Amino acid sequence: MPHAIEARLAELGLELKSAPAPAANYVPWVISGNQIFVSGQISQTEAGLITGKLGADLSTEQGAQAARACALSLLAQAKSALGGDWSRLRRLVKLTGFVNCTADFTDQPKVINGASDLMVAVLGEAGRHARAAVGAPSLPMGVAVEIEAIFEIA
Structure with a gap:
């Protein structure tokens, strides 16, 4: 029987792909104590990078979809860190989102809601988290959004 997280993803018509490989000299996640620190995940799908x-x-809606793609990668990294054992996941503690935007763009929170909303939809109450949504003049490879996460585990 699939874990509740896998079942919820399926109900939402979503599937976690393999965790993306790092794009530079870093690791995709680190477990320290009872937390997983997941490196920033950039906006991408099977079709490629979401840039702009x-x-x-x-x-703003396209940005929220880019953030949602980041959230799926964050979940894939967490699953990898847990060796596929979702029963160890206790909660999402924090998201930090970076939005590639113009100087006068002020809807960063609405963009990062794409990730926050997905986390709550998939993880329920355990998906409610602290958060930062920050504007940036550019992001790696011109992507629209990058998000990092901290999860609590057993």
């Missing part, structure tokens, strides 16, 4: 600048090239 909010306030110029992309709408």
Whole structure:
């Protein structure tokens, strides 16, 4: 029987792909004590990178979809860190989201809601978290969004 997280993903019509490989000299996650620190996950899908600048090239809704893609990668990394054992996951503690945007764009929280909303939809109350949503003048490879996470584990 699939774990509740896998079942919820399926109900939402979502599937976790393999955890993305690091793009530079770092590891995708580190377990320290009872926490998993997941490195920033960039906005990408099977079709490729989601690039662009909010306030110029992309709408807030497109940015939220990019953040949602980041959230799926964060979950894939957490699953990898746990060796697939979702029963060890206690909660999402914090998300820190970076939005590639123009200087006058102020809807970073609405963009990062794409990730926050997905985490709550998948993890329920355990998906409610502390958060930061920060605007950035550019992000690696021109991606629209990058998000890092901290999860609590057993």
